[in-house]
Amino acid sequence: MTENQIELRGVRRSYERGGERLDVLQGLDLTMATGSFHALMGPSGSGKTTLLNLIGGLDQPDAGEVFVCGEDLARLSNQELAQWRADHVGFVFQGFNLLPVLTARENVELPLQLTPLSRADRRAQAERALELVGLTERMTHKPSELSGGQEQRVAIARAIAMDPDLILADEPTGDLDRAAAEQVLELLGQLNRELGKTILMVTHDPAAAEHASHVVHLDKGRLESITKNPERVRSEA
Amino acid sequence: MLRLVLRNLLAHKTRSALTMCSMAFAVCLMCILQASLIGLESAVTNAAVNRLWIQSAVSLFVPLPMSYEAKIESVAGVEHACKFQWFGGIYQDESNFFAQFGIDPDSFQDCYPELEIVEGSYEAFAQNRRGCIIGEGLAEKYGFALGDTVPIIGTIFPRTGGGAWEFVVEAIYRPRTTAMDRVTMYFDFAYLEEALRAGDSRGAQGVGVFLAKLDDDADPTEAMGAIDGFFENGPQRVQTTTEAEFGRQFLSMLGNVPAMLAAVGGAVLFAIFFAVLNTMLAAGRERMRAVGILKAMGFRNGFVFSTLLVESLVLCTAGAAIGLGISIGLEGGLQSAFAGMIQSFEISSQVALGSLVIAIVIGTVAGIAPGRSAARVSTIQALRTQA
């Protein structure tokens, strides 16, 4: 594995909207070391989700290079990208994450259907992931029967069920109160420290960013600054 | 995947149930229409080739002289001839419709090898002037039993003193094929004729239709020509038709009913298709966010396509199965309700299979539309839709 989990070089992405061109990312460079925990901050509409989509292989840049987990994403076909995502990336999306018709355990089991695991193994693995996020008690609950914080923790359990190298979390604490947010952030920190997951988390909350090893500011299509959080930098210790 | 599909269906119980109900209703209706059409046509398709029907060349309503019976029998190839007089009487109430015919007891049985006597005896019928022989369908529907007197009010042949004709049930028959129905009353033409002559009844003398049963080795086309030719120079010209043709004439008297039934069935199917499509499009729309999540996790386009397709198929086939069950449950009741009009009403396996196939086709087409848009939508676009 390369030392850098993520390497973006000169990435551009613009959207056509009503005949008007909106340059969201304008030649952006970013390097993230394996095992680091980056918080991505920036005003609304600055392109944070767009950036996450590019890194997660959900979208292609207009220009520039995207290397993630040792792979040049531009070289992969759509089919290969789908497989690559299943193998390497766990997503926590902005907003609703879970399929409302499935229970917590079934939601976590869902991506495991893409593996050759047996039904029993899938179930066991989903239960381990839920145990890790502290929701063993809530396995058979539907999302509508969970609190916002519990929902996000189930989403995190689902993201780690496939044992990905990289977790991309888009405002995982956006809708949560302080205590619930703290729990989710602790959990992400733990995944980073104990399981060595590389994490990129979008947040608006400076207190949340405190949990990361690096804080990246995105504004006007570029990365404004990267600040290190010395007490959280694990790899350089 | 099946679990996800079922959960999705259960998430909207009312909507799923309503769509399933409309499918069930459509399939039920379709089965009934289809069975009716097949029943109506079965008389034609199962018609005997060695029976010819002879009527006046002028019209079905102009009677032929009685002496024609012997003349027809003398034509080469004709084994037996039998009078067939439409009586058109009413049993108790006009809604109790069934056909009555005056026939010759001594040739009728030979003309109809399909006739199987299940109760009483043909001989008893032949010996009793006022006797009659009835289909088992009538015995079931009206509870007629051997020895019962059945009063029939004449319409074409009203009794001069008022009151009803009285026929005594001497035998009950069951047809061996659908060329013959099971709900007709046959009585001795001589009884009618004597009454007409004695002035006990009004109405025209003569015979509406003759039936000619051919020798087994006779050529029907030749015999038809021979009979028509025999009466070429009068006193009355006749028109001879095959039994199939005669049955078709009867069907055409129903006008466009069969075509209308088919059109109604088609229209219902069309409406149901849109109902299912509407349900599935709504399902596809509200499933957008989930589609985005699934695709982001690495599920292929084909998978999200199939979830919607299978959902539509489950909805339609389950509805169809319910509808089929209902129509099979109704089969017995409808059989007797349609007894006077449709000879053999049966939800055959062919009809059942046909409606299932149609349900599957509807399910497939209605599932493809939202399935395709789910497969085509880009992952980020799908994720941008908020639940």
Ligand SMILES: Nc1ncnc2c1ncn2[C@@H]1O[C@H](COP(=O)(O)OP(=O)(O)OP(=O)(O)O)[C@@H](O)[C@H]1O
């Ligand atoms: N598919 C799209 N088509 C057109 N415009 C888009 C599309 N996706 C994003 N945009 C626009 O690009 C800009 C950046 O969007 P993006 O979602 O990346 O912002 P963000 O930083 O995640 O914002 P927020 O904090 O509100 O989530 C916004 O102005 C948005 O309206």
Ligand SMILES: [Mg+2]
């Ligand atoms: Mg965003």
